[in-house]
Amino acid sequence: MSEIAASTSKGHIEVKNFSLAYETIEGAVQAVTDTQIHVKPGEFVSIVGPSGCGKSTLLNAVAGFLKPTTGIVTVDGERVNGPSAERGMVFQQYSLFPWKTVRENVEFGLKMRGMPRSQRERAARTLLGLAGLEAFEKHYPEKLSGGMKQRVGIVRALATGPKVLLLDEPFGALDAQTRVIMQQILTNMWQRLKISVLFVTHDIDEAIFLSDRVYCMTARPGSIKAEIPIPLERPRQQSMMMSSEFLALRRGLMSLIREESLKAMGGEINDMGMQGLNIELHGHSLADVI
Amino acid sequence: MSSPALVRHPEDSMPATALAEAGPAPAAIAPPTTPPSFGTLALRWYRLNRAGLRAAAIGVVSLLAFLMVWHLLTTYRVVFFVRFTNVPSPLAVYASFSKAIHDPKFLMHIALSCRRIFIGFSLAAIVGVPLGLIMGRFKLVHEIIFPVAEVLRPIPAIAWVPMAIMLWPTNEQSIVFITFLGSFFPILVNTLHGMSLVDPVLVRAAQCLGARERSIFRDVYFPASLPHIFTGLTVGMGVAWVSLIAAEMISGQYGIGYFTWEAYSLVQYADIALGMIAIGVLGLGSSVLIRGAGKLVMPWRTT
Ligand SMILES: Nc1ncnc2c1ncn2[C@@H]1O[C@H](COP(=O)(O)OP(=O)(O)OP(=O)(O)O)[C@@H](O)[C@H]1O
Ligand SMILES: [Mg+2]
Numbered sequence: 001m002s003e004i005a006a007s008t009s010k011g012h013i014e015v016k017n018f019s020l021a022y023e024t025i026e027g028a029v030q031a032v033t034d035t036q037i038h039v040k041p042g043e044f045v046s047i048v049g050p051s052g053c054g055k056s057t058l059l060n061a062v063a064g065f066l067k068p069t070t071g072i073v074t075v076d077g078e079r080v081n082g083p084s085a086e087r088g089m090v091f092q093q094y095s096l097f098p099w100k101t102v103r104e105n106v107e108f109g110l111k112m113r114g115m116p117r118s119q120r121e122r123a124a125r126t127l128l129g130l131a132g133l134e135a136f137e138k139h140y141p142e143k144l145s146g147g148m149k150q151r152v153g154i155v156r157a158l159a160t161g162p163k164v165l166l167l168d169e170p171f172g173a174l175d176a177q178t179r180v181i182m183q184q185i186l187t188n189m190w191q192r193l194k195i196s197v198l199f200v201t202h203d204i205d206e207a208i209f210l211s212d213r214v215y216c217m218t219a220r221p222g223s224i225k226a227e228i229p230i231p232l233e234r235p236r237q238q239s240m241m242m243s244s245e246f247l248a249l250r251r252g253l254m255s256l257i258r259e260e261s262l263k264a265m266g267g268e269i270n271d272m273g274m275q276g277l278n279i280e281l282h283g284h285s286l287a288d289v290i
Numbered sequence: 291m292s293s294p295a296l297v298r299h300p301e302d303s304m305p306a307t308a309l310a311e312a313g314p315a316p317a318a319i320a321p322p323t324t325p326p327s328f329g330t331l332a333l334r335w336y337r338l339n340r341a342g343l344r345a346a347a348i349g350v351v352s353l354l355a356f357l358m359v360w361h362l363l364t365t366y367r368v369v370f371f372v373r374f375t376n377v378p379s380p381l382a383v384y385a386s387f388s389k390a391i392h393d394p395k396f397l398m399h400i401a402l403s404c405r406r407i408f409i410g411f412s413l414a415a416i417v418g419v420p421l422g423l424i425m426g427r428f429k430l431v432h433e434i435i436f437p438v439a440e441v442l443r444p445i446p447a448i449a450w451v452p453m454a455i456m457l458w459p460t461n462e463q464s465i466v467f468i469t470f471l472g473s474f475f476p477i478l479v480n481t482l483h484g485m486s487l488v489d490p491v492l493v494r495a496a497q498c499l500g501a502r503e504r505s506i507f508r509d510v511y512f513p514a515s516l517p518h519i520f521t522g523l524t525v526g527m528g529v530a531w532v533s534l535i536a537a538e539m540i541s542g543q544y545g546i547g548y549f550t551w552e553a554y555s556l557v558q559y560a561d562i563a564l565g566m567i568a569i570g571v572l573g574l575g576s577s578v579l580i581r582g583a584g585k586l587v588m589p590w591r592t593t
Contacts, residue, residue, distance in 0.1 A: 063494075063498055064498075065494055065497075082497075083494065083497035083498040084498065084500065085498065085499055085500030087498060088498060088499075089494070089495070089498045091491050091494070091495065093489075093491050095489075095491045095492055095494075095495040096495075097492060097495075097496075097509070097510070097513070098590050099513040099514070099516070099588065099590045100509075100590075108496070108499050108501075108509070109499035109500055112499055112500035112501050112502075112505060113500055140589075140590040142590065142592065156499070157498075157499075160499060160500060
């Protein structure tokens with residue numbers, strides 16, 4: 001645990017004047033434009049938005065896999081130039097190494113750091129214990145359920161003690177119950193490690209339940225449509241999801257997203273769908289409305 | 291299977307992981323255990339391996355039927371489009387087999403063929419696998435080598451025989467060279483194919499765990515390509531035997547291919563079939579060896 005806790009209260013992500021276009025045969029595809037986001041040290045921030053709006057693009061740029069077309073991404077003031085162990089990442093496709101056992105997967109980052117075998121074995125066991133996976137350390141990932149795979153994925157990303165944890169729809173493929181358990185586990189780990197988290201999701205409830213703050217993106221080309229602080233107190237319980245406060249946040253976020261999703265799907269549907277919705281949010285942040 | 295507590299119920303169709311997902315202690319759910327008797331163990335083993343046993347039983351019956359048909363066709367010297375008049379019967383082949391295994395010359399033929407395969411195939415693997423890995427990782431190397439490989443690849447190893455004889459000072463070397471060529475291209479091509487299928491997400495995962503080029507190569511690209519590398523090795527081994535036998539028949543003085551061809555010239559028909567069967571058994575044996583090696587090297591693969 002000591003190695004992991006070392007990253008306390010660092011991990012200030014800043015994305016400024018960011019835009020990113022993919023080069024294709026048909027020309028440049030503008031995926032994200034004019035975006036500013038930040039994550040304060042130890043903060044849990046989510047990004048929601050309609051499908052294809054550039055959430056993964058943004059996250060991959062923070063991870064260092066993509067270079068911004070304009071703008072700059074920094075972590076603790078240092079420019080992001082490529083992937084590094086400072087920024088742990090959890091992918092939707094489980095992305096465990098199939099040829100490594102659960103423990104070897106978790107050890108991998110420590111091995112890359114040159115930690116001696118016995119020491120990293122011990123560290124991996126401790127971490128797996130925290131995630132309730134110690135009984136499966138010798139299993140190959142293929143034998144695990146989706147929820148367990150993703151738990152290993154999170155533990156693996158955290159093992160090297162990154163400053164920030166980036167998650168791209170990590171629970172998208174899981175069933176509802178497993179999702180809830182996973183959210184709880186992620187919250188626990190985050191609170192224990194005091195690490196900054198940038199979390200991409202489709203699921204509005206998930207975003208509200210987990211986050212300190214939620215960014216809502218517009219349809220492609222994506223930019224930030226609204227920034228919504230989530231003032232729900234912690235520790236959060238499942239029962240909070242029924243509270244009027246939660247439901248109000250949910251309603252607001254839902255209409256923001258619906259508006260963008262309809263835009264993304266094309267004009268006709270937009271006209272049809274908006275009649276029933278009756279919201280006027282254009283240009284305002286949700287905070288102004290509720 | 292995961293925990294012993296769950297393996298005890300093979301009829302339980304619920305996957306072990308589904309149960310374990312619910313809580314950290316699946317063992318706690320299990321009822322108290324008494325060691326099962328030998329009888330129940332045997333019964334369970336039978337149940338779990340029923341499909342395999344069935345396949346084995348049918349396989350044996352089918353082989354026996356093949357021998358029976360062969361026996362009948364040759365004893366009655368059937369002529370029906372093909373002529374079985376001179377074809378040796380299974381019993382005759384068995385007789386020549388029991389003589390041959392005490393004959394040091396026959397054993398030497400086999401040993402020599404195996405040695406040629408071993409050297410030629412090993413060289414092909416030692417060159418082909420790393421070359422494929424490097425070509426898959428570094429575009430420039432791919433661009434340089436791929437065109438040459440594509441031109442040479444369709445040439446059957448047998449067509450290299452005259453060239454090989456010119457290239458190499460001894461007969462032995464040219465035969466090994468032909469064996470090498472036969473297995474080299476399947477190994478190279480499959481390794482390349484494996485490299486092209488490596489999941490980029492795994493590469494990214496390794497990168498953000500701090501892996502540098504060398505470890506990405508060793509810990510991601512190489513293991514991810516292993517299944518295809520082994521496909522290449524299996525195919526390559528098959529082609530190695532094809533090429534070897536052809537080369538031995540044309541230019542050899544020793545080897546099981548030469549033995550088979552010589553048997554024809556010397557009108558020893560039973561030895562022809564003996565040579566053929568020996569080739570078949572050796573080919574089968576070597577591919578079993580490769581499959582076994584694959585299982586050892588890739589313990590994560592269940593099938
Ligand atoms: N390599 C690429 N080349 C060209 N266009 C791309 C590429 N990757 C993504 N895009 C486009 O950029 C846009 C943003 O993609 P991105 O994957 O970031 O969206 P997303 O918000 O993560 O979507 P989803 O919710 O479906 O995961 C999409 O419209 C997509 O079609
Ligand atoms: Mg995405």
